[in-house]
């Protein structure tokens with residue numbers, strides 16, 4: 001049994017098999033819509049179903065996932081029960097053959113904070129990965145489960161990948177496997193994934209907001225911007241609980257030398273001694289609110305835990321005039337078979 005899904009206002013249509021989500025069916029036919037966590041937590045994939053029925057219990061999501069209207073649904077969950085007419089927030093065509101699987105070898109595994117590893121993987125000799133700055137890969141575990149991590153390197157450094165991995169409490173892979181990976185160990189990886197990348201049809205100033213290891217895809221994008229000489233004004237807010245969570249100060253220092261106009265605002269949320277931190281304190285979205293009266297002329301790229309990303313989105317759209325079309329995000333969701341962590 002299959003159903004036909006049409007995108008409103010276009011002649012684009014594709015089939016979905018029974019049990020397949022709208023998001024997966026679209027991707028299988030070379031159409032990518034916004035998404036991040038794929039598990040109903042981040043709200044990135046929400047769109048409207050204008051006609052047709054969904055399998056009862058799929059497509060839902062609460063206010064915390066940004067669902068506000070009866071015809072809004074999460075396309076990473078929604079399964080058609082009839083032909084559908086849908087209105088995704090955006091969509092574009094992709095080449096399904098561009099995604100490839102590689103055997104990658106651990107070159108270096110550095111512990112850069114008490115709970116963060118930077119893993120440098122190398123591809124086989126002569127092999128180059130193709131991806132856009134900000135996208136992510138999936139590690140395919142021996143039992144077929146997958147774990148998702150953003151590339152922190154820019155696309156021109158494509159003989160390998162750099163991953164910033166937070167050791168999640170209870171995370172079998174991030175806490176159990178990653179700290180023990182050693183030079184020469186081999187992982188299966190698949191890339192590219194995701195639609196968190198720089199939109200180049202805009203020349204608006206860029207506001208990057210990262211929480212913890214949400215810094216990784218932002219690093220890839222800023223490295224790429226500097227390498228390619230893109231001259232858009234940039235501001236970076238990087239939030240962490242404690243100062244050690246801002247684990248790549250040398251990267252930011254290099255950017256400030258290369259691009260002195262970059263504005264950098266580190267933000268710490270835990271109550272700590274004034275001697276240990278003299279900079280901004282509080283939640284990162286609050287720091288942005290305190291800094292800007294309006295961000296309606298910015299493009300905002302936010303990456304981190306779903307609650308942080310949602311707080312940023314709500315604050316800037318509701319209180320600082322940010323048009324929803326100028327907000328791009330990637331949410332890191334706790335470890336699960338398809339989690340972005």
Ligand code: FES
Nearest residue numbers: 036038040043076
């Ligand atoms: S809620 Fe669907 S991708 Fe996150």
